[in-house]
Amino acid sequence: MASGQAGTTGRTVRQIRRGAGLYVLLLPAFILTLLFAYKPMYGVVIAFKDYSPALGIMDSPWAGFKYFEKFFQSYQFDNTIRNTLVISLYSMATFPIPIALALMVNQMRANRFRRFFQTVTYMPHFISTVVMVGLMLILFSPSTGLLGNLYALFGAEPPDLMGSPGLFTSVYVWSDVWQHAGWDSIIYIAALSAVDPSLYEAATVDGASRWQKIRFIDIPMLLPTAVTLLILRVGGLLGVGFEKVYLMQNDLNLTSSEILSTYVYKIGLLSSQYSFSSAINLFNTVINFALLIIVNQIAKKTSSNSLW
């Protein structure tokens, strides 16, 4: 930036030479993104084609909106959309939990306890999705699991948490909170550590209680971060993760556990209806993208916080 007062040609040459090394650094990521993110984006045209592997993407005949219509008319349409929305709105409702956790940690004066508490709350984050669902199957088993034994102690009949459609969403969402709330609070804890200590001192002089400090200093400090994360979440409203839902699915809970992404997987890879699957997927992506733009716009107008 402070590049002296050299002649224009000298500066241009130097800028290109300067840039050259940086472009070399960028190149691998650029190429990988081009090949594995942008090239498939072009591939979404198969949603509008009768894709046949023999002909390839280019030469397969156009099908118009046939596959979209097929999806809109199928009995799975209402079901998968409803399930996806219910699961994501329910998880969205747990959004404040990591914030509350960060506020708690921030109030802990005993340093040892604070560090121990943080370590323990982060720990479950390291459990893989496969192991997590395996754990749930073991622990929630009505006949042999921890939960079953607990109910047996009180002589009560345990609920079948993993095999009941009515409970699926709750089990999914709260096990996620159990596993990730501690980890998700890191970013808020970091934001709180950036609060100017003189604010607290001033508040103390004014006679504020600790609750008032939380209410009038900490929470307003966290709002910008929270709004940003919330926008990102809304953008993924219909993008509920495939991994955990798919692992938790069984014949008993399928009526409330079939979501867009698991349906896309089954239609596409398990029954090889490539075009149909891509159409459902594209529908999903477009709605998410639209939601993201709408919410970002709202956030811009109301709180001057936005992604762009």
Added chain:
Amino acid sequence: MMETRNAAVAAKTAGGVNTRSSDAVLEAVLYGLAVLMLVVLMYPLYFIVIASFSNPSSVAGGKVWLWPSGFTLDGYKELLKHANIWIGYRNTILYTAAGTAIGLAVNLSAAYALSRRDLPGRKLLSLYFIFTMFFSGGLIPIFLTVRDFHMYNTFLVMVLPFSVSAYNIIVARTFFQTSIPGDLWEAAQIDGCGNLRYFAQVVLPLSKAIVAVLGLWIAVGYWNSYFNALIYLKNPDLYPLQLILRNILITNQMQSGMGSGEAAQIALRLASLMRYSVIIVSTVPIMLLYPFVQKYFNQGVMIGAVKE
């Protein structure tokens, strides 16, 4: 503002005890809640540990609460016999090591280049990566792309195509922008140091925190992932640990030859015991990484990670 301040001062002089007692209540609620959360988080994990050392019938019969009952190592011994677990282990270690090395190299170098304000085309290049966070080709087009590149069912598909992460790039870029002083580059340039050498010999050694944190994220991701293996691998000799765990923990496909009668009973009980030990054996190694990286989390790496 003035009024509340006066009111607060008045409250303090009138009944200073009042504020302090509200602080005490807050403190009590805080630590009470924290202890409750610690129990809820830790007990299930602790239970898995003691259950892995207990006689399976004691576990199923509800006799295991605080200590192992009927101490046994049979679950771990049974584990040793399953060759596919060790193949999976070996594969996962290879994928994690290679994937983390590639991921760090690709994302850090791109992030550094994007952090330099004198990079021509910086804004556009940033957008190029960020766009992939919100829009993707979807499952089928990506699958077809991977297959077109003849990467289906290869080692490479597990470590290369999805190594670029826009999120990681943004986090690292923010770190470089805020913690590497620009003057350093000016000085290095005068000494005749090029961009590449400067990045490798000056920037990276100053950026241990971000290398550690990103390395942890990426490594945990590879260690725990099963989705790519599920989709892109056909050859069981390439299966990562998580895919094998899925068979053991969730779909219940045990390898041991199940006979009939008593032998089958024993096999069944061993199988249920092995589930506990397999959880421990697969989860502990990746959890052990965390303490080494923990200190870097406190350097405020996360600040500003999502903004911008």
